[in-house]
Amino acid sequence: MSKLVGRISEGRGRVLIAVDDPSLSLKDFESLVLRTKELVAGYKVGVPYLLSFGLDSIRDIIRRYEDTYFIADLKLADVDVVMSLTVRVARAGGFDGVIAHGFVGREGGLEGLHKVCMDLNMDLYVLVSMSHPGSLEIYDLVMDKVLALVEVLKPTGVVAPATRSNVIKYVRQRLGRHYIIISPGVGVQGAEFGSALCAGADFEIVGRAITKSEDVVRATKYVIKAQEDYVRSRKCVGD
C-alpha cells in the first residue's frame, strides 16, 4: 500500500497541494508544508519549481518533513534510459512518487521506468488524460490504449482530470479499486472541490486556490470542507 493512502487513514484530507510557480519562495514553500502537513495527504511539486530552485534546495526541505508525502510531477515522457536517470535524481531528492505520461507506451518506455521505480521503492502515477481542452484533441482518443497499458504495468496509480468527471468515472470503472486516482483541475481550473472525489478519484490536486491564498491554513480547511460537503450532498461513485 502506498504511504499516500496511509496519510488519509490518519485523518488528513484528500488533498495534494500542487506547487508549480517559482514565485513562491523556498521559505514560503517550507512554511506551507509546515502549516498544512497535518491537514493534507501530501504535495506535488512541478517542473518549473524543480528547475528554478534545483533539487538540492528542495531536498533540504523534504528531508525536514520525512513523515510527509512528496510527488515529483515531472510528467516524464521520454525513452526508458532518460526517464530512469531522471527518477533516480528525483528519488535522491527525497521524493516518494513520480508522475509519467502513459502515451509514451510500454516497450523502451514505461516498462523500464516502472522497473526502476520498483527498485527504488518509488510510487509511479501514470497520466491517462489531462485537464485542459486540448486533451480531447489527441490524448483522449488513445486513452483506452493507455488504460490497457496501466492494466499490464500495474503502477501505484493514475492521474485523471477533474475537469471531465466522466473520464474519472470511466477510469475508476475500468480499473476497479486497485489503483489510486489523483486528479488535477479543481479550483482555479474550473472543477468544483469534491467533484473528482465524487466521480471516483482518491485525491484532488489543488494548487493556486491554496498557494496563492493569504492564509494557506484557512484555504486548505475551506477546500477540505467543500470536498466533504460536495461528496455528502450527492450520490457519488462507490456509495
Add this chain to the structure above:
Amino acid sequence: MSKLVGRISEGRGRVLIAVDDPSLSLKDFESLVLRTKELVAGYKVGVPYLLSFGLDSIRDIIRRYEDTYFIADLKLADVDVVMSLTVRVARAGGFDGVIAHGFVGREGGLEGLHKVCMDLNMDLYVLVSMSHPGSLEIYDLVMDKVLALVEVLKPTGVVAPATRSNVIKYVRQRLGRHYIIISPGVGVQGAEFGSALCAGADFEIVGRAITKSEDVVRATKYVIKAQEDYVRSRKCVGD
C-alpha cells in the same frame, strides 16, 4: 530563421550533442562544449541533467558560450500555465530553444506555450513521434493529428525518430521545407549516423556515442564524417 540553421551555414556539422546523464560532471560538460562548439550545431540538455545540477549552474556555462546553441530538452507535456512557467525558467537559464510534446494538443496546451515562446524569442520544437518501440503502441497512432497541429501552430521545428526513417520521410513530405527536423536515435539507440539526414532530417541528435567517448573531439569528427559518407553514398530525400 532559427539561429540553429545559421550555425550550419557557418560550416559546422549537422549534429546536436545530447547531454542527459548526470554522471558527466559540469566541468566535463563545459569541456565538451569548449572542445566541440566549432564542430557541431549545438547542444540538447535533458531533464535528468537539468534537475541534477540545477539551472543556475548550467546558466553559468551557457553564458560563457553565448555564440553556441542550447536546447532545453524538457519534453514539456503539461497545461499551458505550467509549461509557460517552465519555459520562462529555461529562457532565464540561457536556453535558445525548448522541446514540447505534440500530443498535449492545442487548446489550453501548446497554443499558450507557443505564444510564450514567441514572446521570449525562444525556438519551439514539437515532438511528433519517439525513437523507442513503445512509440508505435500509442504515439504513432495519432501522429497525423499531431502533424495537423504543427501545421496550425507553426513552431520552429519538430522532433522525429531516426530509428524509423519512414516516419522522418513522412514528416518531411507532409510539412515541406518550412520546419527544422531534429532527430534522436542515431548511434547507441541503433540508427546509422546520417540515416536520419538522408531521410529528410536537418540535424541528428547524438548522445552517448560522443559524451561517453574517451576523446570527444575525435568522436564528434567521426560522427560527422560518417553522416557525410552515408548521405553521399545513397539517394537521399531532397537529392
